[in-house]
Amino acid sequence: MNAAGGQPGMTAVATGAMTLPLDVETIRAEFPVLRQEVNGQPLAYLDNAATTQKPRAVIDAVSGFYERDCANVHRGVHALSARATAAYEAARGTVQRRLNASRPEEIVFVRGATEAINLVAWSFLRPRLQDGDEILLTGMEHHANIVPWQLLCQQSGARLRVLPVTDAGELRLEALDGLLGDRTRLVAVTHVSNALGTINPVAEIAARAHARGVPVLVDGAQALPHVAVDVQALGVDFYVFSGHKVYGPSGIGALYGKHEHLQAMPPWQGGGEMIQSVTFDRTTFAAPPLRFEAGTPNMEGAIGLAAALEWLACVGIGRAAAHERALLDHATRALREVPGVRIIGTAAEKAAIISFTMEGAHPHDIGTILDHEGIAVRTGHHCAQPLMRRFGVPATARASFALYNTHAEVERLAEGLRQVRRVLGR
């Protein structure tokens, strides 16, 4: 099923992963933003699960569009419009190849993961949802993969079911079959948890859901930067992600939807671009993906996103993942040695995200004191309040790593946490 071998670049990337370790200094040189001091210390940016920084290749792609090709897409006959349209559609092709979708029409450009989920909620699920139906989520979803479904439930009388999370922060898979019932209309699950780092076995979940005839949406917002994604191998119906979390621009993301689904779905928003013909009596709609791209799209965003995905493929997702795995192991060991630190989320399969609490130190204070040391982490509930409740904490501090982070930064984080204890007089 995996057609990766047939794609230019993919095989080379995969073998490269095994041989050459990542040269982090070379990588860092491509990120202008990393060359700065914060509070008199070199910036250690460890908030990558919130958003990633952008490499020169992405900055150049976006400014190049403005400097050479800026025109509206799908509209003009003139040279610039033709170039812009070609670049925009080429970007769609890049996303398709990177996800290994079977055709470019399966890729819809959207604002981000949130908009993609809402699109599926209203266009795909709403028409088929009835009173008493069920939508199955998991206990580790981001609010973006909870609230849209809740809104549907309010309108339709359907209800949410939730696959629970273990103390280690893994999904309780043994409960899955019991929760998949005759009334289940969709399973929506995150590929990688933004708050715990857990990598979920989405292929297995999809297979079990499909055995019961239930379609599956996967929230890939946190997965794209860390793992190779192949939507056909995963066998999912919908896959969504945001550009800004995978080294691309914000305000752009993509929805992958199986062609048969997109083909059958009504439009979500109306406007230009998504029509075939309009009279005041009747409008006929364009075929997917344009049917779902009403209005002038985020052209420079799409082009920047494609540049980011190409850049990451060029570095090698396998190499990036190996480096991040080493950072994660190092950070896990280092944090465990800091008195009072409790790591939340200890799944066997984890991306480089560490959520933790510290005895006697509120996450907010941890965040401020680390910032003083030039270390950027996220503190709060990470838009996953049900999960925070599950672990009995109001909030956590979270360090999340990207391929440009270093082992020296891991050491600084651990030292910074000791400093937190000193400042707070613990």
Added chain:
Amino acid sequence: MSDLRALYEEVILEHNRKPRNYMKRPEGANRSAYGFNPICGDEFTIHMAVEDGVVKDVGFEGAGCAISTASASMMTQALMGRTEAEAEALFEAMRDLLTHDHPDPAAAGRVGKLQVLTGVREFPMRVKCATLAWHTMHAALHGVDGTVNTEEPEERHQCAIGGGH
């Protein structure tokens, strides 16, 4: 480290370690309000026993960061025995000092040792931590039902004034 000390003054740390009037619902409490900051999860309930226009006793429950906890703790001490009008004036002075770029110079004199909390002004992201207890107390004082939410418009406005840009 130096300006961090302005935020984490020894007095603040001490109140954080040993909050006063904490987990206490005073005898005869007749004014209560719940306040929370949805961004960071801090939440406090303030209880007051007000008799003949005088704050006889105050206590608070809940959990938050060092700044919000110390602010609540110091506030309860400062309110004991004050008239409602004095409590109102203290609230106004604290709000002025915590959120305005150019606070009324007289305000500092009115708050006494609570001034130590104003170190938070150098940390715009933390201003709401210091104001949470005060807004909650204010709501309780006025018998406002329901909850105080730091993300409601008035506060957002203050955040911008406090240097949020």
